[in-house]
Amino acid sequence: MSKENTACFFGHRKIDTSDKLKTILYEEIEKLITVDGINTFLFGSKSQFDDLCYKIVSELKGKYPDIRRIYVRAESEYIDGEGSRAYREGLMELYEHTYYPESVSGAGKAVYVKRNQHMIDESAVCVVYYDESYAPSRRKHSRRDLFDYQPTSGTGVAYKYAERKKRRIINIYSML
Numbered sequence: 001m002s003k004e005n006t007a008c009f010f011g012h013r014k015i016d017t018s019d020k021l022k023t024i025l026y027e028e029i030e031k032l033i034t035v036d037g038i039n040t041f042l043f044g045s046k047s048q049f050d051d052l053c054y055k056i057v058s059e060l061k062g063k064y065p066d067i068r069r070i071y072v073r074a075e076s077e078y079i080d081g082e083g084s085r086a087y088r089e090g091l092m093e094l095y096e097h098t099y100y101p102e103s104v105s106g107a108g109k110a111v112y113v114k115r116n117q118h119m120i121d122e123s124a125v126c127v128v129y130y131d132e133s134y135a136p137s138r139r140k141h142s143r144r145d146l147f148d149y150q151p152t153s154g155t156g157v158a159y160k161y162a163e164r165k166k167r168r169i170i171n172i173y174s175m176l
Helices: 019-034 048-063 082-094 108-121 154-164
Strands: 006-011 040-043 068-072 097-099 125-129 168-171
Touching: 006 048, 006 108, 006 154, 019 048, 019 125, 040 048, 048 068, 048 125, 068 082, 068 108, 082 097, 108 154, 125 154, 154 168
Parallel strands: 006 040, 006 125, 040 068, 068 097, 125 168
Antiparallel strands: none
């Protein structure tokens, strides 16, 4: 996997899935393939945006069969055992490859942040759905928490990381 030919996706868990969004996203992803030579797409999980991107890349795979869809796991570190066979086989029906980054192991509550950072590190381009005014919903308060809310969304954390790493960022939200 070459970073120069790789793009990743991340975005808010909930998005407004409009026809305009689908059209813009399809056009941007197709440009990445045909103009920029992107042939590998890294996917995470846990968001409607990731799901939509997966559907579009899968549709484009019919037109461009050499592109690869890779699922970067933030859970299920080991899927080679007999008990994980169905999970592994299910993933391999959807993706050309899957792996669990070493940097995610032992990350605890930061597992998704670490996974997103890994995907950004391995990509030349980040296709995102990031609304700067998005305020994550309040989370449950526990006695161990210093705050009863998360001030920045996970997408915001990933976006700022991609900026610091000087990745090319295509913010689909800003095109709507």
